[in-house]
Amino acid sequence: MDSREHLHAIVVGSGFGGSVAAFRLAEAGRSVVVLERGRAYPPGSFPRTPAEMSRNFWDPRAGIYGMFDVLNFRRLQAVTGSGLGGGSLLYAGVLLRKDEKWFVDEEPLPGGGYENWPVTRADLEKHYDAVEKMLTPTPMPFDRPGYSETPKTIAMRDAARRMGAEWSLPPLGITFSAKPGLPPEPGTRIAEEDYKNLHGAVRRSCRMCGECNIGCNDGAKNSLDHTYLSAAKAMGAEIRTSSEVVRIAPRPQGGYEVDYLVHDPDAGPAAFKHSKRLSCDVLVLGAGTFGTVGLLLRNRANFPGLSRALGTRFSGNGDVLGFMLRATEGGPRTLAASQGPVITSSIRFPDGLDGVAGQRGGYVQDAGFPLFVDWLVEGSRVSKLGARAARFVAESLSVSRSPHSGARLSSLLGCGLLSDTSMPLLAMGRERPEGTLSLRRGELDLRWRHESSRDYFTLAGERMRAIAESDGAEYRDNPMGRGGRVVTVHPLGGAPMAHTRQTGVCDPHGQVFGFPGLYLADGSVMPGSVGPNPSLTIAALADRLCDRMLETTRPAARPAAAEKPPPRAAATAGLRFREKMVGTYALGGTRSQAFTLRLSVEIPDLDTFLADPKHRADVSGWVDCSTLGGRQVVQGTLELLTRHATPVGARMYYRLNTVGRDGEPRVILGCKDVQRRSAWGLWRDTTRMWVRVYRGTVDTVDYVHTRHRTARVRVRVRDLPRMVRTFRAFGPRRFRTVSRFLGFFAARLLDVARQVPNDPDPDSPAFRLIRINAPWRKRR
Numbered sequence: 001m002d003s004r005e006h007l008h009a010i011v012v013g014s015g016f017g018g019s020v021a022a023f024r025l026a027e028a029g030r031s032v033v034v035l036e037r038g039r040a041y042p043p044g045s046f047p048r049t050p051a052e053m054s055r056n057f058w059d060p061r062a063g064i065y066g067m068f069d070v071l072n073f074r075r076l077q078a079v080t081g082s083g084l085g086g087g088s089l090l091y092a093g094v095l096l097r098k099d100e101k102w103f104v105d106e107e108p109l110p111g112g113g114y115e116n117w118p119v120t121r122a123d124l125e126k127h128y129d130a131v132e133k134m135l136t137p138t139p140m141p142f143d144r145p146g147y148s149e150t151p152k153t154i155a156m157r158d159a160a161r162r163m164g165a166e167w168s169l170p171p172l173g174i175t176f177s178a179k180p181g182l183p184p185e186p187g188t189r190i191a192e193e194d195y196k197n198l199h200g201a202v203r204r205s206c207r208m209c210g211e212c213n214i215g216c217n218d219g220a221k222n223s224l225d226h227t228y229l230s231a232a233k234a235m236g237a238e239i240r241t242s243s244e245v246v247r248i249a250p251r252p253q254g255g256y257e258v259d260y261l262v263h264d265p266d267a268g269p270a271a272f273k274h275s276k277r278l279s280c281d282v283l284v285l286g287a288g289t290f291g292t293v294g295l296l297l298r299n300r301a302n303f304p305g306l307s308r309a310l311g312t313r314f315s316g317n318g319d320v321l322g323f324m325l326r327a328t329e330g331g332p333r334t335l336a337a338s339q340g341p342v343i344t345s346s347i348r349f350p351d352g353l354d355g356v357a358g359q360r361g362g363y364v365q366d367a368g369f370p371l372f373v374d375w376l377v378e379g380s381r382v383s384k385l386g387a388r389a390a391r392f393v394a395e396s397l398s399v400s401r402s403p404h405s406g407a408r409l410s411s412l413l414g415c416g417l418l419s420d421t422s423m424p425l426l427a428m429g430r431e432r433p434e435g436t437l438s439l440r441r442g443e444l445d446l447r448w449r450h451e452s453s454r455d456y457f458t459l460a461g462e463r464m465r466a467i468a469e470s471d472g473a474e475y476r477d478n479p480m481g482r483g484g485r486v487v488t489v490h491p492l493g494g495a496p497m498a499h500t501r502q503t504g505v506c507d508p509h510g511q512v513f514g515f516p517g518l519y520l521a522d523g524s525v526m527p528g529s530v531g532p533n534p535s536l537t538i539a540a541l542a543d544r545l546c547d548r549m550l551e552t553t554r555p556a557a558r559p560a561a562a563e564k565p566p567p568r569a570a571a572t573a574g575l576r577f578r579e580k581m582v583g584t585y586a587l588g589g590t591r592s593q594a595f596t597l598r599l600s601v602e603i604p605d606l607d608t609f610l611a612d613p614k615h616r617a618d619v620s621g622w623v624d625c626s627t628l629g630g631r632q633v634v635q636g637t638l639e640l641l642t643r644h645a646t647p648v649g650a651r652m653y654y655r656l657n658t659v660g661r662d663g664e665p666r667v668i669l670g671c672k673d674v675q676r677r678s679a680w681g682l683w684r685d686t687t688r689m690w691v692r693v694y695r696g697t698v699d700t701v702d703y704v705h706t707r708h709r710t711a712r713v714r715v716r717v718r719d720l721p722r723m724v725r726t727f728r729a730f731g732p733r734r735f736r737t738v739s740r741f742l743g744f745f746a747a748r749l750l751d752v753a754r755q756v757p758n759d760p761d762p763d764s765p766a767f768r769l770i771r772i773n774a775p776w777r778k779r780r
């Protein structure tokens with residue numbers, strides 16, 4: 001694969017860590033590329049209709065490339081973001097600093113070990129300041145007319161007063177006015193920053209619509225695409241969306257290689273992805289807890305000596321979801337959860353570290369929702385809705401003296417009492433970090449038993465129940481939490497920072513132990529729960545990381561502004577096409593299973609390809625095989641119709657790297673042996689292939705002595721028209737590019753057809769390497 005594109009830095013992910021790193025690197029004049037697996041969401045593009053929302057989830061295997069990535073584990077469900085801006089697209093905008101006393105040092109954990117934060121609040125103060133300067137957090141203007149009547153905020157304040165708890169309006173990364181200093185006004189146009197917004201779209205101030213966590217279509221939320229990423233792009237950073245990193249590895253000469261797939265969100269589940277490779281001096285992983293830890297686990301073979309702490313110290317930041325229902329205050333009490341930002345107020349509960357014995361500290365916040373959820377809540381009451389509908393039909397069929405039907409329609413809709421007097425509550429706090437992430441059949445898995453934090457979760461439920469009862473409401477636990485199951489929107493840990501390799505994956509500045517230039521900049525570095533909403537702390541740690549990174553790495557050479565840019569290289573002509581081969585995979589004896597290769601073949605430069613005696617092309621795509629762990633990414637090369645040990649005929653060699661279900665690397669080695677004179681024989685030889693699967697990588701495996709499994713695959717006739725339609729040329733004179741390639745292919749086949757069939761030397765290294773033994777070949 002071509003790796004000529006080299007940069008100073010590559011940032012994987014565009015969340016609160018990756019965006020900060022991209023901005024700081026670009027600001028320092030370094031060449032940097034941001035790779036984000038999701039798409040960009042300008043204001044007005046977030047889904048709202050049922051059809052759009054049904055596909056607003058992230059599952060590339062099903063051809064869905066939406067914003068919500070929902071992961072289900074045995075004891076936990078997590079919701080994370082996928083899109084340009086990462087989690088900031090769906091977070092509620094709360095930007096709280098971690099409590100000073102909660103930066104614990106050597107706090108013992110029940111299962112052994114310690115929760116140890118190698119940084120302090122003092123270490124982060126200036127970085128908190130820097131992030132706040134960019135994100136400009138401000139509390140909801142509760143003292144202003146139109147905002148002071150927000151019912152759910154009033155309810156939280158009243159409950160805190162009755163309980164004697166600490167209530168506050170948390171700083172929110174939301175814009176309420178046209179520019180700083182002006183009075184807040186819903187829906188006014190926000191003044192443009194000095195750096196141009198990368199979307200080029202108009203932003204408007206908060207309309208109090210409760211849609212923060214499904215994407216703000218007004219652009220009122222100061223998400224990372226409007227702030228750090230726009231500033232980074234203005235300073236020269238390149239941003240590539242729909243680019244999912246699948247492989248990382250150190251380079252022998254220093255730095256790192258990064259392979260990524262380019263998704264086509266509009267192509268559906270049958271889409272093939274083509275891959276690209278970059279290299280860099282500095283690699284920053286900011287793909288979120290699950291993205292970064294999963295990437296390191298799947299590429300662990302490329303990083304010998306990586307700390308055994310990888311995967312440890314996972315926590316959900318103590319997230320607990322509850323509901324207060326049917327609030328009363330001498331009658332039904334309106335809460336109007338859909339009015340205002342999603343979170344407007346916060347109640348802090350102290351910790352044993354604050355001097356309150358036997359307590360685990362935490363926060364409880366109001367959690368609103370969009371207006372359409374009110375309709376869903378009322379529509380979910382099927383029995384009452386059915387009774388109202390039956391009464392409406394009966395009254396409509398009866399003869400009435402008055403032609404007016406307003407009263408009947410009002411009765412059909414109901415009074416909306418349940419949705420008007422109910423509200424979710426979100427608790428978070430100092431849960432103990434005892435989860436472990438690993439790979440299971442090639443997929444990320446979580447082993448997490450939170451019995452050691454049962455005291456915290458019990459206390460969090462009691463706190464939310466007390467708030468609900470103080471407001472005269474019933475309290476209900478999250479129905480999905482039955483059986484000890486937890487739902488989190490703040491997954492943390494898995495690659496904890498520490499002072500030593502024995503207890504952490506990276507040092508206090510985010511650099512991975514033993515791998516200079518490899519940095520982690522997201523929630524995965526947290527050695528424990530943050531306590532409050534973790535976004536601001538993640539960004540502050542990333543800002544601190546950048547100070548060290550910029551001090552210790554040399555800047556990439558860039559032409560000065562006054563200098564003439566280097567001459568632009570002539571555009572190269574190339575092409576790509578897709579190939580699907582299906583067959584069976586032998587497991588020994590009579591057992592076998594389905595084996596499918598879906599490959600994208602790319603020739604970056606046709607002139608180089610034709611001049612190369614081996615006619616090499618890049619290959620990427622998928623292999624489907626349950627023994628290998630289901631669908632796995634493959635990367636490698638194809639040598640197309642070349643001569644090796646055969647005195648006549650030609651061969652097509654496929655050499656592909658992938659990862660098995662156990663997380664170990666595998667090699668898929670295939671060969672099509674083209675040696676037939678008849679047209680039918682040529683068809684069979686070019687469409688059928690024997691495959692062997694080895695442990696290791698293409699460069700390291702011992703093909704002769706390593707055990708292998710065998711598969712037999714072929715291109716089906718019904719797949720051939722689809723394959724022909726996938727031919728795409730790029731560069732200048734595209735029609736001529738396709739014609740030259742097809743002419744080369746036809747000429748090679750004609751040359752083979754004119755030759756006399758003959759078997760190669762069975763003792764030659766190349767023949768011994770593959771040893772096809774194809775049953776359709778006639779042996780002499």
